[in-house]
Amino acid sequence: MSYYHYGTMSTNAAGHLAIGGVDTLDLAREFGTPLYVYDVALIRERIRAFKRVFETRNIDYHISYASKAFSTKAMYRILTEEGIGADVVSGGEIYTAQSAGFDMSQASFNGNNKSAAELKAALAAGVGHVIIDNFHEIELLESILAATQQQLKVLIRVTPGISAHTHEYDMTGQVDSKFGFDIQSGQADKAVQQIQRSKFLKYDGLHVHIGSQIFETVGFEKAADALIKLATKWTNELNITTNIFNVGGGFGVRYSTSDTPLAPQVYVEDIVDEILKQTQAAHLKQPAIWIEPGRSIVAEAGTTLYTIGARKDIPNVRSYVAVDGGMGDNIRPALYQAKYEAALCNDPEAAPIETVAIAGKYCESGDMLIWDQPLPKTVPGDILATFVTGAYGYAMANNYNRNPRPAIVFVENNQAQLVVKRESYADLTRLDI
Protein backbone atom coordinates (compact mmCIF):
# COMPACT_ATOMS: atom_id res chain seq x y z
CA MET A 1 0.00 0.00 0.00
CA SER A 2 1.69 3.22 -1.09
CA TYR A 3 -0.81 5.56 0.51
CA TYR A 4 -2.60 5.47 3.83
CA HIS A 5 -6.29 4.60 3.33
CA TYR A 6 -8.61 6.83 5.36
CA GLY A 7 -12.27 5.91 5.82
CA THR A 8 -13.82 4.51 2.64
CA MET A 9 -10.79 5.29 0.46
CA SER A 10 -9.82 2.56 -1.97
CA THR A 11 -8.11 1.88 -5.26
CA ASN A 12 -10.95 0.97 -7.63
CA ALA A 13 -11.08 -1.53 -10.48
CA ALA A 14 -9.66 1.10 -12.87
CA GLY A 15 -6.70 1.52 -10.49
CA HIS A 16 -7.83 5.04 -9.51
CA LEU A 17 -8.27 6.56 -6.08
CA ALA A 18 -11.91 6.29 -5.03
CA ILE A 19 -13.65 7.84 -2.02
CA GLY A 20 -17.12 6.76 -0.92
CA GLY A 21 -17.08 4.51 -3.97
CA VAL A 22 -16.68 7.50 -6.33
CA ASP A 23 -13.70 7.77 -8.69
CA THR A 24 -11.71 10.91 -7.84
CA LEU A 25 -10.84 11.45 -11.53
CA ASP A 26 -14.57 11.64 -12.27
CA LEU A 27 -14.96 14.15 -9.42
CA ALA A 28 -12.15 16.32 -10.77
CA ARG A 29 -13.65 16.19 -14.27
CA GLU A 30 -17.18 17.00 -13.14
CA PHE A 31 -16.53 19.62 -10.45
CA GLY A 32 -13.07 20.98 -11.40
CA THR A 33 -10.05 21.49 -9.17
CA PRO A 34 -9.03 22.42 -6.56
CA LEU A 35 -11.85 20.46 -4.98
CA TYR A 36 -12.54 19.48 -1.37
CA VAL A 37 -14.02 15.99 -1.17
CA TYR A 38 -15.62 14.76 2.08
CA ASP A 39 -16.15 11.12 2.98
CA VAL A 40 -19.48 11.41 4.79
CA ALA A 41 -19.42 7.81 6.07
CA LEU A 42 -16.21 8.58 7.95
CA ILE A 43 -17.73 11.70 9.53
CA ARG A 44 -20.70 9.62 10.70
CA GLU A 45 -18.41 6.85 11.97
CA ARG A 46 -16.40 9.32 14.06
CA ILE A 47 -19.51 10.87 15.59
CA ARG A 48 -20.98 7.45 16.37
CA ALA A 49 -17.76 6.24 18.00
CA PHE A 50 -17.86 9.24 20.36
CA LYS A 51 -21.52 8.59 21.14
CA ARG A 52 -20.81 4.94 21.97
CA VAL A 53 -18.31 5.93 24.67
CA PHE A 54 -21.09 7.62 26.62
CA GLU A 55 -23.94 5.31 25.75
CA THR A 56 -22.09 2.17 26.83
CA ARG A 57 -21.42 3.87 30.19
CA ASN A 58 -24.97 5.13 30.44
CA ILE A 59 -24.06 8.68 31.41
CA ASP A 60 -25.53 12.05 30.62
CA TYR A 61 -23.52 13.63 27.79
CA HIS A 62 -23.46 16.12 24.97
CA ILE A 63 -21.24 16.22 21.90
CA SER A 64 -20.71 19.76 20.69
CA TYR A 65 -18.99 19.53 17.31
CA ALA A 66 -16.54 22.48 17.17
CA SER A 67 -17.87 23.89 13.95
CA LYS A 68 -14.89 26.21 13.48
CA ALA A 69 -13.15 23.14 11.99
CA PHE A 70 -15.59 23.05 9.08
CA SER A 71 -18.70 25.20 9.16
CA THR A 72 -21.06 24.77 6.22
CA LYS A 73 -24.80 24.24 6.02
CA ALA A 74 -24.23 20.68 4.81
CA MET A 75 -22.14 19.89 7.89
CA TYR A 76 -24.81 21.22 10.29
CA ARG A 77 -27.32 19.00 8.46
CA ILE A 78 -25.14 15.96 9.19
CA LEU A 79 -25.03 16.96 12.87
CA THR A 80 -28.82 17.10 12.88
CA GLU A 81 -29.06 13.69 11.22
CA GLU A 82 -26.63 12.22 13.74
CA GLY A 83 -28.32 13.94 16.68
CA ILE A 84 -25.39 15.87 18.13
CA GLY A 85 -24.81 19.49 19.08
CA ALA A 86 -22.49 22.19 17.80
CA ASP A 87 -20.21 24.79 19.26
CA VAL A 88 -20.18 28.11 17.43
CA VAL A 89 -17.69 30.95 17.81
CA SER A 90 -19.05 33.83 15.75
CA GLY A 91 -22.16 35.49 14.40
CA GLY A 92 -21.28 33.92 11.05
CA GLU A 93 -21.30 30.39 12.44
CA ILE A 94 -24.58 31.11 14.25
CA TYR A 95 -26.06 32.36 10.98
CA THR A 96 -24.81 29.34 9.01
CA ALA A 97 -26.17 26.86 11.58
CA GLN A 98 -29.53 28.65 11.66
CA SER A 99 -29.72 28.75 7.86
CA ALA A 100 -29.28 24.97 7.87
CA GLY A 101 -32.23 24.60 10.24
CA PHE A 102 -29.99 23.44 13.09
CA ASP A 103 -31.72 23.27 16.49
CA MET A 104 -29.90 26.12 18.24
CA SER A 105 -30.86 24.87 21.70
CA GLN A 106 -28.20 22.23 20.96
CA ALA A 107 -25.56 24.90 20.31
CA SER A 108 -23.05 26.48 22.65
CA PHE A 109 -21.31 29.78 21.96
CA ASN A 110 -17.58 30.11 22.69
CA GLY A 111 -15.16 32.96 22.08
CA ASN A 112 -12.83 35.34 23.84
CA ASN A 113 -14.36 38.55 22.49
CA LYS A 114 -17.98 38.03 21.58
CA SER A 115 -19.55 41.30 20.52
CA ALA A 116 -22.86 42.61 21.84
CA ALA A 117 -24.36 42.03 18.39
CA GLU A 118 -23.16 38.41 18.36
CA LEU A 119 -24.47 37.78 21.88
CA LYS A 120 -27.84 39.25 20.91
CA ALA A 121 -27.90 37.06 17.79
CA ALA A 122 -27.13 34.02 19.94
CA LEU A 123 -29.97 34.86 22.35
CA ALA A 124 -32.40 35.56 19.53
CA ALA A 125 -31.45 32.22 17.95
CA GLY A 126 -32.08 30.44 21.27
CA VAL A 127 -28.54 29.14 21.76
CA GLY A 128 -28.56 26.59 24.60
CA HIS A 129 -25.48 27.78 26.47
CA VAL A 130 -23.05 30.65 26.29
CA ILE A 131 -19.56 29.76 27.44
CA ILE A 132 -18.40 32.83 29.31
CA ASP A 133 -14.78 33.73 28.76
CA ASN A 134 -14.11 36.97 30.67
CA PHE A 135 -15.48 39.67 33.02
CA HIS A 136 -16.35 42.04 30.17
CA GLU A 137 -18.65 39.37 28.76
CA ILE A 138 -20.43 38.88 32.12
CA GLU A 139 -21.25 42.58 32.18
CA LEU A 140 -22.25 42.69 28.54
CA LEU A 141 -24.58 39.72 28.94
CA GLU A 142 -26.08 41.16 32.12
CA SER A 143 -27.04 44.37 30.38
CA ILE A 144 -28.40 42.58 27.30
CA LEU A 145 -30.47 40.16 29.40
CA ALA A 146 -31.71 42.89 31.73
CA ALA A 147 -33.22 44.68 28.74
CA THR A 148 -35.25 41.62 27.73
CA GLN A 149 -35.59 40.07 31.22
CA GLN A 150 -34.37 36.76 29.75
CA GLN A 151 -32.43 34.09 31.62
CA LEU A 152 -29.46 32.31 30.12
CA LYS A 153 -27.59 29.14 31.03
CA VAL A 154 -23.85 29.61 31.05
CA LEU A 155 -20.67 27.63 31.43
CA ILE A 156 -17.48 29.24 32.69
CA ARG A 157 -14.36 28.67 30.60
CA VAL A 158 -11.28 28.25 32.78
CA THR A 159 -7.59 27.96 31.97
CA PRO A 160 -6.12 25.28 34.20
CA GLY A 161 -2.44 26.08 33.66
CA ILE A 162 -1.62 23.13 31.43
CA SER A 163 0.81 23.35 28.52
CA ALA A 164 -0.32 20.71 26.05
CA HIS A 165 2.26 19.08 23.78
CA THR A 166 1.34 20.62 20.44
CA HIS A 167 2.24 23.55 18.20
CA GLU A 168 2.56 26.78 20.21
CA TYR A 169 -0.34 28.35 18.26
CA ASP A 170 -2.53 25.36 19.12
CA MET A 171 -2.13 25.62 22.93
CA THR A 172 -4.94 27.21 24.89
CA GLY A 173 -4.82 25.79 28.43
CA GLN A 174 -1.69 27.49 29.77
CA VAL A 175 -1.88 30.36 32.29
CA ASP A 176 -0.54 32.83 29.73
CA SER A 177 -3.48 32.47 27.33
CA LYS A 178 -6.01 34.93 25.95
CA PHE A 179 -8.82 32.43 26.66
CA GLY A 180 -10.85 31.90 29.81
CA PHE A 181 -10.61 32.67 33.52
CA ASP A 182 -7.38 31.77 35.25
CA ILE A 183 -7.86 29.30 38.12
CA GLN A 184 -4.62 29.91 40.05
CA SER A 185 -5.08 33.63 40.62
CA GLY A 186 -8.71 33.27 41.72
CA GLN A 187 -10.31 34.83 38.59
CA ALA A 188 -12.54 31.77 38.14
CA ASP A 189 -13.80 32.02 41.76
CA LYS A 190 -14.59 35.68 41.27
CA ALA A 191 -16.45 34.93 38.03
CA VAL A 192 -18.69 32.24 39.50
CA GLN A 193 -19.60 34.49 42.44
CA GLN A 194 -20.45 37.35 40.13
CA ILE A 195 -22.63 35.01 38.05
CA GLN A 196 -24.32 33.68 41.19
CA ARG A 197 -25.38 37.21 42.10
CA SER A 198 -26.96 37.75 38.69
CA LYS A 199 -30.72 37.49 38.21
CA PHE A 200 -30.26 36.51 34.59
CA LEU A 201 -27.20 34.27 34.31
CA LYS A 202 -27.62 30.66 35.43
CA TYR A 203 -24.38 28.86 36.15
CA ASP A 204 -24.58 25.36 34.67
CA GLY A 205 -21.00 24.15 34.52
CA LEU A 206 -17.33 24.42 33.68
CA HIS A 207 -15.52 24.44 30.37
CA VAL A 208 -11.88 23.75 29.57
CA HIS A 209 -10.06 23.34 26.26
CA ILE A 210 -6.33 22.76 26.49
CA GLY A 211 -5.43 22.94 22.80
CA SER A 212 -5.60 21.17 19.48
CA GLN A 213 -3.92 18.22 17.71
CA ILE A 214 -2.93 16.61 21.01
CA PHE A 215 -1.73 12.99 21.11
CA GLU A 216 -1.31 12.28 24.81
CA THR A 217 -4.09 11.59 27.28
CA VAL A 218 -2.21 13.03 30.25
CA GLY A 219 -3.07 16.67 29.42
CA PHE A 220 -6.79 15.86 29.22
CA GLU A 221 -6.63 13.97 32.52
CA LYS A 222 -4.91 16.93 34.19
CA ALA A 223 -7.58 19.26 32.80
CA ALA A 224 -10.33 16.98 34.13
CA ASP A 225 -8.61 16.92 37.54
CA ALA A 226 -8.49 20.72 37.57
CA LEU A 227 -12.23 20.93 36.84
CA ILE A 228 -13.06 18.41 39.55
CA LYS A 229 -10.96 20.23 42.15
CA LEU A 230 -12.61 23.52 41.29
CA ALA A 231 -16.13 22.06 41.29
CA THR A 232 -15.48 20.36 44.63
CA LYS A 233 -14.21 23.61 46.15
CA TRP A 234 -17.25 25.52 44.86
CA THR A 235 -19.62 22.87 46.24
CA ASN A 236 -17.95 22.86 49.65
CA GLU A 237 -17.23 26.56 50.06
CA LEU A 238 -19.94 28.27 48.03
CA ASN A 239 -22.67 25.62 47.82
CA ILE A 240 -22.58 25.86 44.01
CA THR A 241 -23.39 22.76 41.96
CA THR A 242 -21.60 22.10 38.69
CA ASN A 243 -23.96 20.18 36.41
CA ILE A 244 -21.76 20.06 33.33
CA PHE A 245 -18.08 19.32 32.78
CA ASN A 246 -17.18 20.39 29.24
CA VAL A 247 -13.68 19.06 28.57
CA GLY A 248 -13.27 20.62 25.11
CA GLY A 249 -11.77 18.99 22.04
CA GLY A 250 -8.27 18.78 20.63
CA PHE A 251 -7.97 15.04 19.97
CA GLY A 252 -5.15 14.50 17.47
CA VAL A 253 -5.44 12.94 14.02
CA ARG A 254 -3.01 11.30 11.60
CA TYR A 255 -1.78 13.75 8.97
CA SER A 256 1.39 11.89 8.06
CA THR A 257 3.53 8.91 9.05
CA SER A 258 5.10 10.93 11.86
CA ASP A 259 1.69 11.15 13.60
CA THR A 260 0.59 8.26 15.78
CA PRO A 261 -2.63 9.31 17.49
CA LEU A 262 -4.91 7.03 19.47
CA ALA A 263 -8.35 6.37 17.99
CA PRO A 264 -10.32 9.57 18.80
CA GLN A 265 -12.79 7.84 21.09
CA VAL A 266 -9.95 6.45 23.24
CA TYR A 267 -9.12 9.98 24.45
CA VAL A 268 -12.73 10.42 25.45
CA GLU A 269 -12.92 7.03 27.20
CA ASP A 270 -9.91 8.04 29.22
CA ILE A 271 -11.32 11.42 30.21
CA VAL A 272 -14.77 10.05 31.02
CA ASP A 273 -13.39 7.27 33.21
CA GLU A 274 -11.15 9.75 35.02
CA ILE A 275 -14.07 12.10 35.69
CA LEU A 276 -16.35 9.31 36.89
CA LYS A 277 -13.67 7.93 39.23
CA GLN A 278 -12.79 11.32 40.69
CA THR A 279 -16.30 12.68 41.07
CA GLN A 280 -17.30 9.53 42.94
CA ALA A 281 -14.24 9.85 45.20
CA ALA A 282 -15.08 13.50 45.88
CA HIS A 283 -18.77 12.65 46.52
CA LEU A 284 -19.85 15.09 43.82
CA LYS A 285 -23.12 14.77 41.95
CA GLN A 286 -22.34 12.88 38.72
CA PRO A 287 -22.01 15.63 36.12
CA ALA A 288 -23.06 15.55 32.49
CA ILE A 289 -19.90 15.27 30.40
CA TRP A 290 -19.58 17.39 27.28
CA ILE A 291 -16.93 17.19 24.59
CA GLU A 292 -16.17 19.66 21.80
CA PRO A 293 -14.23 17.84 19.08
CA GLY A 294 -13.71 19.46 15.69
CA ARG A 295 -10.68 18.10 13.88
CA SER A 296 -11.16 14.48 14.98
CA ILE A 297 -14.63 14.43 13.38
CA VAL A 298 -13.82 15.99 10.00
CA ALA A 299 -10.07 16.15 9.31
CA GLU A 300 -9.46 12.65 7.97
CA ALA A 301 -12.74 12.72 6.05
CA GLY A 302 -11.45 15.53 3.82
CA THR A 303 -9.25 15.15 0.72
CA THR A 304 -8.27 17.94 -1.66
CA LEU A 305 -7.90 17.27 -5.37
CA TYR A 306 -5.53 19.46 -7.40
CA THR A 307 -4.39 19.54 -11.01
CA ILE A 308 -0.65 19.42 -11.52
CA GLY A 309 0.82 22.19 -13.70
CA ALA A 310 4.31 23.60 -13.87
CA ARG A 311 7.49 21.84 -12.82
CA LYS A 312 10.86 23.31 -11.92
CA ASP A 313 13.95 21.11 -11.55
CA ILE A 314 16.95 22.65 -9.82
CA PRO A 315 19.83 20.21 -10.33
CA ASN A 316 21.19 18.83 -7.05
CA VAL A 317 18.74 20.97 -5.07
CA ARG A 318 15.06 20.11 -5.51
CA SER A 319 12.23 19.56 -7.97
CA TYR A 320 9.10 21.64 -7.53
CA VAL A 321 5.79 20.34 -8.84
CA ALA A 322 3.14 23.06 -8.73
CA VAL A 323 -0.61 22.56 -8.30
CA ASP A 324 -3.58 24.84 -8.99
CA GLY A 325 -4.25 25.63 -5.30
CA GLY A 326 -2.15 26.13 -2.19
CA MET A 327 -2.23 28.46 0.79
CA GLY A 328 -5.64 29.84 -0.22
CA ASP A 329 -7.29 26.46 0.36
CA ASN A 330 -4.83 25.05 2.90
CA ILE A 331 -2.93 27.56 4.96
CA ARG A 332 -1.86 25.05 7.60
CA PRO A 333 1.61 24.23 6.19
CA ALA A 334 2.45 27.95 6.01
CA LEU A 335 0.96 28.72 9.43
CA TYR A 336 1.97 25.69 11.51
CA GLN A 337 4.55 23.89 9.33
CA ALA A 338 1.86 21.19 9.13
CA LYS A 339 2.80 18.00 7.29
CA TYR A 340 0.64 16.37 4.64
CA GLU A 341 0.86 13.37 2.33
CA ALA A 342 -0.32 13.03 -1.26
CA ALA A 343 -0.97 10.45 -3.96
CA LEU A 344 -1.65 10.51 -7.69
CA CYS A 345 -5.33 9.85 -8.33
CA ASN A 346 -4.81 7.90 -11.55
CA ASP A 347 -2.44 5.42 -9.90
CA PRO A 348 -2.23 5.86 -6.12
CA GLU A 349 -0.44 2.52 -5.66
CA ALA A 350 2.34 3.28 -8.20
CA ALA A 351 5.87 2.95 -6.89
CA PRO A 352 7.55 6.33 -6.43
CA ILE A 353 10.47 7.21 -8.68
CA GLU A 354 11.44 10.53 -7.09
CA THR A 355 10.80 12.85 -4.16
CA VAL A 356 9.42 16.25 -5.10
CA ALA A 357 8.19 19.40 -3.37
CA ILE A 358 4.52 20.20 -3.95
CA ALA A 359 4.19 23.95 -4.42
CA GLY A 360 1.06 26.07 -4.46
CA LYS A 361 0.29 28.77 -7.05
CA TYR A 362 0.30 31.77 -4.70
CA CYS A 363 2.88 34.57 -4.79
CA GLU A 364 4.65 33.53 -1.60
CA SER A 365 7.75 31.35 -1.23
CA GLY A 366 6.09 29.92 1.87
CA ASP A 367 3.19 28.65 -0.24
CA MET A 368 4.35 25.03 -0.11
CA LEU A 369 1.94 22.18 0.57
CA ILE A 370 4.48 19.37 1.00
CA TRP A 371 8.27 19.61 0.97
CA ASP A 372 9.18 15.99 0.36
CA GLN A 373 6.57 13.85 -1.35
CA PRO A 374 7.65 10.59 -3.02
CA LEU A 375 5.76 10.28 -6.31
CA PRO A 376 5.75 8.26 -9.52
CA LYS A 377 6.32 10.13 -12.79
CA THR A 378 3.85 13.01 -13.13
CA VAL A 379 2.80 15.09 -16.10
CA PRO A 380 0.85 18.35 -16.27
CA GLY A 381 -2.85 17.61 -16.03
CA ASP A 382 -2.45 14.75 -13.54
CA ILE A 383 -4.74 14.94 -10.52
CA LEU A 384 -3.06 14.92 -7.13
CA ALA A 385 -4.88 14.21 -3.85
CA THR A 386 -3.66 15.60 -0.53
CA PHE A 387 -5.15 13.83 2.46
CA VAL A 388 -6.61 14.93 5.80
CA THR A 389 -7.65 18.40 4.69
CA GLY A 390 -11.15 18.26 6.19
CA ALA A 391 -10.50 20.40 9.27
CA TYR A 392 -9.31 24.02 9.18
CA GLY A 393 -8.88 23.78 5.40
CA TYR A 394 -12.02 25.27 3.86
CA ALA A 395 -12.66 26.86 7.28
CA MET A 396 -9.47 28.94 6.93
CA ALA A 397 -9.63 29.35 3.16
CA ASN A 398 -9.08 32.82 1.75
CA ASN A 399 -9.02 34.76 -1.49
CA TYR A 400 -5.35 35.71 -1.51
CA ASN A 401 -4.22 36.74 -5.01
CA ARG A 402 -7.94 36.93 -5.82
CA ASN A 403 -8.20 33.22 -6.27
CA PRO A 404 -11.74 31.89 -5.83
CA ARG A 405 -12.28 29.33 -3.07
CA PRO A 406 -12.82 25.74 -4.22
CA ALA A 407 -16.09 23.84 -4.34
CA ILE A 408 -16.96 21.14 -1.81
CA VAL A 409 -18.38 17.75 -2.68
CA PHE A 410 -19.77 15.17 -0.25
CA VAL A 411 -19.40 11.53 -1.32
CA GLU A 412 -21.32 8.66 0.25
CA ASN A 413 -22.62 5.31 -1.00
CA ASN A 414 -21.23 5.77 -4.54
CA GLN A 415 -22.89 9.18 -4.94
CA ALA A 416 -21.37 12.65 -5.13
CA GLN A 417 -23.24 15.75 -4.06
CA LEU A 418 -22.09 19.34 -4.54
CA VAL A 419 -22.61 21.08 -1.17
CA VAL A 420 -20.67 24.32 -1.68
CA LYS A 421 -20.28 25.84 -5.13
CA ARG A 422 -16.94 27.03 -6.45
CA GLU A 423 -16.56 30.78 -6.06
CA SER A 424 -16.72 32.69 -9.33
CA TYR A 425 -14.75 35.78 -10.32
CA ALA A 426 -18.02 37.69 -9.98
CA ASP A 427 -18.23 36.50 -6.34
CA LEU A 428 -14.79 38.00 -5.77
CA THR A 429 -15.91 41.49 -6.73
CA ARG A 430 -19.45 41.23 -5.34
CA LEU A 431 -18.71 43.55 -2.42
CA ASP A 432 -16.42 45.93 -4.28
CA ILE A 433 -17.97 49.35 -4.87
Ligand SMILES: Cc1ncc(COP(=O)(O)O)c(C=O)c1O
Ligand atom coordinates in the same frame (compact mmCIF):
# COMPACT_ATOMS: atom_id res chain seq x y z
C1 LIG B 1 -12.87 26.17 22.65
C2 LIG B 1 -12.53 25.15 21.63
N1 LIG B 1 -13.24 24.01 21.59
C3 LIG B 1 -12.99 23.06 20.69
C4 LIG B 1 -11.97 23.21 19.76
C5 LIG B 1 -11.78 22.11 18.79
O1 LIG B 1 -10.51 21.62 18.72
P1 LIG B 1 -10.19 20.42 17.73
O2 LIG B 1 -10.62 20.81 16.39
O3 LIG B 1 -8.74 20.26 17.84
O4 LIG B 1 -10.93 19.22 18.24
C6 LIG B 1 -11.20 24.36 19.78
C7 LIG B 1 -10.07 24.53 18.86
O5 LIG B 1 -8.94 24.32 19.26
C8 LIG B 1 -11.49 25.36 20.74
O6 LIG B 1 -10.80 26.49 20.76
Ligand SMILES: N[C@@H](CCCC[NH3+])C(=O)O
Ligand atom coordinates in the same frame (compact mmCIF):
# COMPACT_ATOMS: atom_id res chain seq x y z
N1 LIG C 1 -6.70 26.19 13.10
C1 LIG C 1 -5.85 25.34 13.89
C2 LIG C 1 -6.44 24.90 15.15
C3 LIG C 1 -7.00 25.99 15.96
C4 LIG C 1 -8.06 25.42 16.75
C5 LIG C 1 -9.02 26.43 17.23
N2 LIG C 1 -8.81 26.80 18.61
C6 LIG C 1 -5.30 24.20 13.07
O1 LIG C 1 -5.52 24.14 11.91
O2 LIG C 1 -4.61 23.36 13.57
